Amino acid sequence: MDENNVDKIKFLDTPFQIGEAESPNRLMLAPMAGITDAPFRALARRFRAGLVVTEMISAQAVVYKNRKTLKMAQPWRDEHPVAIQLFGHDPGIMARAAMEMESLGADLIDINMGCPQRKIVKAGSGAALMKEPGLAANIVESVRQAVTIPVTVKIRLGWDDSSHNCVEFARQMERAGACLVVVHGRTRSQMFSGRADWKEIRSVKEALKIPVVANGDVTDIRSAAACLKTTGADALMIGRASLGRPWIFQEILEGDTVTPEEKIRCILDHLGMIEEHYGPVTGLILAKKHVCWYSQGLPHGAKFRQQVHRLTEFSRLKELTAHFFERAYDQSVLHSLSISMLDNSASAVSSCLSAS
Ligand SMILES: Cc1cc2nc3c(=O)[nH]c(=O)nc-3n(C[C@H](O)[C@H](O)[C@H](O)COP(=O)(O)O)c2cc1C
Numbered sequence: 001m002d003e004n005n006v007d008k009i010k011f012l013d014t015p016f017q018i019g020e021a022e023s024p025n026r027l028m029l030a031p032m033a034g035i036t037d038a039p040f041r042a043l044a045r046r047f048r049a050g051l052v053v054t055e056m057i058s059a060q061a062v063v064y065k066n067r068k069t070l071k072m073a074q075p076w077r078d079e080h081p082v083a084i085q086l087f088g089h090d091p092g093i094m095a096r097a098a099m100e101m102e103s104l105g106a107d108l109i110d111i112n113m114g115c116p117q118r119k120i121v122k123a124g125s126g127a128a129l130m131k132e133p134g135l136a137a138n139i140v141e142s143v144r145q146a147v148t149i150p151v152t153v154k155i156r157l158g159w160d161d162s163s164h165n166c167v168e169f170a171r172q173m174e175r176a177g178a179c180l181v182v183v184h185g186r187t188r189s190q191m192f193s194g195r196a197d198w199k200e201i202r203s204v205k206e207a208l209k210i211p212v213v214a215n216g217d218v219t220d221i222r223s224a225a226a227c228l229k230t231t232g233a234d235a236l237m238i239g240r241a242s243l244g245r246p247w248i249f250q251e252i253l254e255g256d257t258v259t260p261e262e263k264i265r266c267i268l269d270h271l272g273m274i275e276e277h278y279g280p281v282t283g284l285i286l287a288k289k290h291v292c293w294y295s296q297g298l299p300h301g302a303k304f305r306q307q308v309h310r311l312t313e314f315s316r317l318k319e320l321t322a323h324f325f326e327r328a329y330d331q332s333v334l335h336s337l338s339i340s341m342l343d344n345s346a347s348a349v350s351s352c353l354s355a356s
Pocket residue numbers: 030031032033034035055056085112113114115154184215216217218237238239240241
């Protein structure tokens with residue numbers, strides 16, 4: 001990595017002020033429905049994610065005191081700072097839900113203005129708010145007035161190719177009282193396809209006084225440095241690249257310093273936390289999804305995933321997982337050792353040859 005990129009990564013490892021909240025660094029875990037639950041957030045924090053965000057929480061369900069939703073929103077143990085993300089379209093309901101979330105322990109409230117799902121946008125929430133900047137600003141104002149903690153928004157570039165309005169929209173959210181904007185560099189119609197447009201995120205950054213966070217397609221140190229360079233953003237948010245790799249935050253901040261032992265401990269702790277949080281029946285379904293992600297790219301991963309799908313008991317999943325990852329990491333360590341030994345002996349041979 002050139003010196004410029006080293007400086008960029010060093011910058012990511014500096015404290016980040018978001019209104020009255022402070023994140024120890026500038027790498028955040030993106031909100032992901034069905035994924036960024038309490039156990040996953042705890043692991044991302046273990047591996048140095050500065051700020052973590054919950055799955056999106058329905059403001060309406062919070063106001064109705066839906067038990068499952070309140071459990072989903074509840075921050076865990078000592079996880080701070082944590083942002084609770086709300087979705088909805090009614091300023092009054094959003095404000096009431098935000099008050100509830102503040103009393104539950106949220107350090108920040110994030111408002112979802114980017115979810116592309118048909119069910120959500122049909123109701124006027126998520127990315128549909130980008131077509132209603134006046135309403136979106138009302139929501140931010142109402143939530144701001146209802147809570148004492150900072151309010152942030154997460155947006156896309158716009159609704160579709162013919163309506164990129166992120167710059168003007170973000171300005172309006174700033175005027176309404178948002179203290180940070182996260183921009184996912186795609187439109188609603190792109191969903192998750194194509195490449196995130198980091199240049200357009202730069203236009204938002206240049207137009208605002210409040211901090212801007214870039215999101216989309218950051219997957220490693222190289223892309224993190226490139227994204228910071230292109231966007232000039234104040235921080236980065238990582239989503240999909242953390243699936244089966246919650247250690248990505250530490251890898252980016254410190255280089256590749258996560259050992260196979262730490263990875264195995266992480267995977268087994270993850271299963272333990274899932275079982276504790278959901279119980280063995282619901283937990284089994286969720287845990288299967290995660291162990292399959294963890295096994296991507298490892299030797300014999302495909303066979304392991306087939307075996308996982310057939311399991312019906314949590315205890316068997318734990319046994320099989322421990323057995324598989326201990327062997328898989330041993331083998332990949334042995335494999336990389338043998339490659340480096342081959343490299344070394346090859347270079348020893350070539351230096352002998354050049355010396356002779
Ligand atoms: C399975 C899944 C669930 C998601 N759920 C949410 C969500 O609840 N709220 C939200 O704002 N974005 C959600 N997103 C979008 C991510 O936060 C992020 O903006 C997107 O994945 C792009 O970042 P990435 O390239 O780092 O993954 C979700 C994405 C995925 C893949």
